[in-house]
Amino acid sequence: MDLTRQGFADALVELGHETDNVVALDADLSCSVLSAPFAKQFPHRQFNLGIAEQSMAATAAGLSAMGFRVFIASYAMFAAGRAWEIVRQQVSYGEANVVVVGAHGGVSVGKDGPTHQCCEDLALMRVLPKMKVVVPCDYWETFKTVKYAGKTTGPFYFRMGREKVPVVTGKDDPWELGKANTFAEGTDGTIIACGLMVALALEAREMLERDGIRPRVVNMHTIKPLDVAAIEKAIDETGAIVTAEEHSIIGGLGSAVAEAVVQSGKPVPMRFVGVEDRYLESGAMNDLLKQAGLTSEHIAAEVRTVLARRR
Structure with a gap:
């Protein structure tokens, strides 16, 4: 059992060491979404936009225009829900190099209740032109998704959960976008x-x-x-x-x-x-x-x- 968001944390740090054009933004939730380890190692490439997810998405599109590959992370309800219009207009329509990370997705977020149990994010993201949409099943798939997303171009969305889940894949198992x-x-x-x-x-x-x-x-x-x-x-x-x-x-x-x-x-x-x-x-x-x-x-x-x- 392991956290999918731990896969995000570990892969993001590895990406940070591999390339200097990866930037991460969060909306006052770096300790929850686990972008905090990246911030600790690369403080000049991690920015907290506060509880302002729309601004986070818009800022990411701007950074993309300057040549950065930007990860924006918040709870799925906010990253895919609250910020949807900006993601549509500036990330999807603008074909920005932005990875939208929806943490705490689905009902497994549990006690946070229905206001945070985002069961609509895949529909919201799937409908956007050019948007790639991935739902990793465990730690290793999340790790591989992040590594791929950080080195590809265009809009990208993937979802993570809150709780630990069984690890059913391995480090060396194949993973390819669009290949089941x-x-x-x-x-x-x-x-x-x-x-x-x-x-x-x-x-x-x-x-x-x-x-x-x-x-x-x-x-x-x-x-x-x-x-x-x-x-x-x-x-x-x-x-x-x-x-x-x-x-x-x-x-x-x-x-x-x-x-x-x-x-x-x-x-x-x-x-x-x-x-x-x-x-x-x-x-x-x-x-x-x-x-x-x-x-x-x-x-x-x-x-x-x-x-x-x-x-």
């Missing part, structure tokens, strides 16, 4: 997951295997650009799809996969595991995940549902 990773092969439907739901998808597969059901498990870490080839392969070889995400079922991973399925011309049974059209409440992470149906048991049940509908 298959974590388990199978022909009894496919579970396509992102973020902390990847570990739960693997648990669901273990549960189903006891009954002789072997679904494929795909880690779709990149929401945009989407790995359409992996989806079409899942359609052809497994005949059913369940998506799993710590996000609203509207506009996120499930919606992106459904769009790809429709455009493939090969309709298959689909079910979505995600946050329904609702707000949750303040509570412990695991209690909220259970309340939202973001569990391995629910994923397994939905696999059984789609398999029953498979032709």
